[in-house]
Amino acid sequence: MAAALRALAAIPFMVNWFDEIWQYLEPAWHLVAGPWVQTWDYRAGLRSWLIPELLAGPMALGHALAPDTTLHLLLVRLTLAALSLVIVGAAVALGLRLSRLHGILAGFVAATWFELVYFAPRALSEPIGLALLMGAIWLLLARRKPGPRQFAVAGLLMGLCFVARIQYAPALLTLAIFTAKKDWRGAWLPLVAGGCGALAIDALANLAMGAVPFRWMIEAARVNILEGRAQAYGTLPLIGYFQLIAWYWVVAITPILLLAWIGAKRYPALLWIALVHLAAHSLIGHKEYRFVLASTALLVILAAIGSAELLRRVPRRRLALATAGTLALWGGTSVALAAGHFRPNWTMEAGLADALDRAGRPPRTCGLALYRPRDTVAGSYALFRRAAPIYVIASPADAARHAGAFDVVVSPREHAGELPSAYARERCSNPGSTQAPGCVLRRTGSCTPDPAAQTLQSWLEASGN
Template identity: 30%
Template sequence: MPPTAPTPEDSSSEPYLARGLLVLALLLGAILRVRLALTDDGLYWPDEIYQSLEPAHRLVFGYGLVAWEFVAGARNWALPGLVAGLMQVARGLGLDTPGGYLGFIKGFFALVGTATAWGSYRLARSYGAGPLAAAAGASLLALASVPIYFAPRAMSENASALPVVWGLALALAPNASRRTLAVGASLLGLAVLLRLQNGIFCVGLLALLAARRQWRAAGLALGVLAGWAFLFGLLDRLTWGEWFHSARVYLEFNLVQQGGTGWGTAPPSYYSRVLLRAMKGVTLVATGLSLVGLWRARGLAALIVSFYVLHALQPHKELRFLIPILPLFAALAGVGLEVVMAEWKTYRIRAALALIVAAVGLGSAVVAGNLTFGQIGQYEHTRPQVSAYDDSGPINRLLAVAGQREDMCGLKIEAPGHLAWTGGYSYFHRRVPLYWSQGPDRGSGLFNYVITVPELAFGGQQVAQDHGFLLLRLALPGCTPDPGYSWRLP
């Protein structure tokens, strides 16, 4: 049956419900994200430290561990530069300890995640969804467990999801002005600076404008994106000495050498399986509504499918790689909900449908704190039942404590595991050698503090403890200088 027009009751009541639903979802999502930013010191993957926080710490404070990507030049400096700017602002505000500047940076990323959910609302509206349907779709992203979990982490996926969704919302809006289109295309260009894979959306924008026969708009977008490509190359030229150096090294490592397979491989079904495991209700509802809205927003659907398929075909997979399309997925769900709601002119039914969708998101938020690594597709074969939160958190907090010790002249982490799975100098914040478990022994005299486990807690004075890990001060008057100390991450 054809869609029926809303009754006068609808037109007078729906805007208030839509506004209230959107504000409440964004507010609750922001609270959950900021709370996580201030309480979780764990790691999902080392990239959230060594691709952003640690190089930023090196820019601002002059020291930090250097990952291989920043030796070979496989990353550009856009993300570390952004984080360094935030770190410098925090420093200027007097937040010059790890608890201060890390909380400031994580809080910023948490709010970026909230603004990304708002972008889902705007993108759904650009594709014709009414305010109530768009708000319900956005609530799925604002309240879903996976976006909440990843939000505070200083990763390129999180940083770039915001310009992706807002760039598309502005550039694809009906009757967008030249200025609006230029701003939207610029946001997509920025998204590529933050994460190279977002080039898919730039190509997609040009294809969609061409499919609409908006040739002038396509030409303008192409010119703006070309300008951002120039900035990408220039940034590499200034930092790595060659135009587009980071893009070439990154693509060669991942596509030619398949270097990412060293961190594990997974079948194409990985992403669908993990999304269902991590947030089953949200995934099923968003998928069902997206199928309903597929024809009405086929351009948006094509972008989502293209990004998803290209990532599913890559051998190495991590759930975080899909973060940039989750806001698009929520927007498409909002469009689908609008199609469903258009079949009803009774306000109560339309409101009930929107609230049911939002309730699914709320249900996911309620259980978000129970996520395990197995549910988010990480360490599936080694420790799937371990909580996904605060992993390495105790060690990181002890690093922060150690960095405040006035007599600190060297530290070794004796706890098993690689140094990459700790917070490095971003948490330690002390310009002295930091050794990992395979480093020199206590008899070397190169360090006077250790972070260790109870079974190795001998020959020293306990200074602090955190969930089974101990910080000990060794009975040494000082440290022997280590002229061969390397700032390279092992």
């Protein structure tokens, strides 16, 4: 059931957070096919190449099998969806350590909870890091007495989680303290050794790209903390994450938190990990809901375990019916919340993704123009799939002056009529929340590269994006 839901979530491609493209899919496409859009964070050297290198495998396979389709993106998303099943497996294992009933409840909720399904196929550091964190939790908390081998493997997973998203460090340290305790030789030593192994893997991945190992960590801290670059993307108050969780969980937040408190009596370490992760991110001004995915996931899993704790008080003759009702209630809550305030996320900027895909479908496409893209970075070679130049055109005069350089245009609907009459409209998608362009217009004929036309890369560099 978990695999089926995640596969369904992986099929439609939408652009909820542009980081999914610019930080991971676009550099992975660069490794597979060559041309790419290089945003400021890669130019500044504050991104590790490890995740793009890993995603390049399924992307290369999809591109080799069907180069004129988006199979390369689908295989990446299915791979990430498969990785997310670790979260479900860990939840089941944590429950089964207590009883079969706990395993059923925890597994069902982890398999069907709308946020875990939604984020599963996303090429983002948060769900990738969560899967690695839950793998370590599986090894260290779902076993009654993990040995040095389990600590070593868990250390490797925790190190990879840190590399995927260094902001997980407080949560990882909390897990280590609760599980290793004072066992320096049998726990801390293999844990640290495994973590060093993960750092070595990251160092080799960056050396392969000609980057200085670990420089990206230093630059990320310098640019985002000392220079405050992240603050430019918006800030929220200290209680911002509680407000976001309450917005998406609505009235369900109270019973979930109460049930999580009950479940935490069985696994106090999970509650502490969730709270430490939430507190650490709350101290940072720039807040996005996905940043605390680990906290919301652990709270929901704890709430599922708390549900099982309450069901144990039900008389045995009524237990089957009560369990079925509880599962139905959890499933119904997930569906209701997915269709509530969270609903726009399921189709966020699907029109932009479709427009770029459609623009690159003809094999002979020779040039793409992004017409009036506003402040949204709307072009992507991973979606366009052609080695042709991508230009940014800002006005009708520029469109007429440089029309020979491109044969396809992606434009906002309201400005599509400003383009030269040679460009016929193929399709227009409804604008999304960021108003990214979604109309595709095309002309017949070839292209002549125009050095006077502004490319997307030069436009990004000029605007500091």
